[in-house]
Amino acid sequence: MKRAALSCTLIGALLAAAALPAVAHHGTLVSYDRDKQWTREVVVTRFNYANPHPQIFFDVTDDKGAVVHWSGELLPNPAGLLRVGWTKSRSLQALAPGTKINITIAPARAGGVVGLVIRMRNLDGADIVSDSVPYPETAAAPAPQP
Numbered sequence: 001m002k003r004a005a006l007s008c009t010l011i012g013a014l015l016a017a018a019a020l021p022a023v024a025h026h027g028t029l030v031s032y033d034r035d036k037q038w039t040r041e042v043v044v045t046r047f048n049y050a051n052p053h054p055q056i057f058f059d060v061t062d063d064k065g066a067v068v069h070w071s072g073e074l075l076p077n078p079a080g081l082l083r084v085g086w087t088k089s090r091s092l093q094a095l096a097p098g099t100k101i102n103i104t105i106a107p108a109r110a111g112g113v114v115g116l117v118i119r120m121r122n123l124d125g126a127d128i129v130s131d132s133v134p135y136p137e138t139a140a141a142p143a144p145q146p
Helices: 002-024 078-083 088-094
Strands: 038-048 055-061 067-073 100-107 114-122 127-130
Touching: 055 100, 067 100
Parallel strands: 067 114
Antiparallel strands: 038 055, 038 100, 055 067, 100 114, 114 127
């Protein structure tokens, strides 16, 4: 009886240990403070279309005119972006260094100049990426001609 209980305990512990890597990375949302998110016009300095999450690097000019270098992590991974047609070349074109965009960031709870990208919009107001729509807004399809 003790041997069976020990075997069940050991099997349970092994299964739990095997499941840990599956949940280890998914602390992203708790690392950032969505209650303190902010939106500003920024200048893109670099965009990395990489796993596990793409990253954007950008400059923010503060109220005193000083430039602060920030970085942000996108929630969708490259595979998710590809599924909706947002390719690496499309990203690098839309987010080329020197491009001005509006970005909404949830800053890291630990402080610093890093955050979670909630939304990126071009200066015309179209979404580039957002946490609810991980692809740019598209124009409505034209009505069929009779």
